[in-house]
Amino acid sequence: MQTWSKTLTVATPGRGTTDISARVQAVVERSGVQQGLCNVFIHHTSASLIVCENADPQVREDLERFMARLIPDGDPILGHVDEGPDDMPSHVRSVLTATTLTFPVSRGRVPLGTWQGIYLWEHRRAGHGRKVTVTVQGETRMAR
Incomplete structure (x- = not known):
């Protein structure tokens, strides 16, 4: 069994989604793992x-519009505003979604469905450099 890990820096333009599918696939391919698991954190x-x-x-x-309605910036019920009115709403959004995803690895790739993509969802208004660690574990040769 082999383990491979790579930390990516993803530049976000601000609130919204950034497709990281190709970058995750590239880490899986470089790992040499043919079947196993890929964790994205x-x-x-x-x-x-x-x-x-x-x-x-x-x-x-x-x-994004659904989340804005569910958790509006500056909502008076939220007290944590150390970094501005989008501070606590961004934490709530993060808790309601996911900070880690795990995928199967098959034939050296994450077998996403036809209409699936892996996205980093930035919840802050300003852009950031986000760190994402991709860890791949598994066999480098296909089982017979």
Whole structure:
């Protein structure tokens, strides 16, 4: 069994989604693992990871509008505002989504569905450099 890990820095333009599918696939391919597991972990509490529709960007825009309605910036019930009115809403969004995702590795790739993509979802208004660690474990040769 082999383990391979790579930490990526992902620049986000601000609130919204950034497709990291190709970068995750590249780490899996470089690992040499043919079958096993791929774990993707974000090192932040105000951004998250999602698997989402990759063909129509309207889906991700709709998700953003849904979250804005569910957890509006500056909501008076939220007291933690150390970094501004989007501070606590970004933490709530992160808790409601995921900070880690695990995928199977098959034939040296993460076998995403036709309409699936792996996205980093930035919850802060300003852009950030986010750290994401991709860890791949498994066999370097296909089992017979």
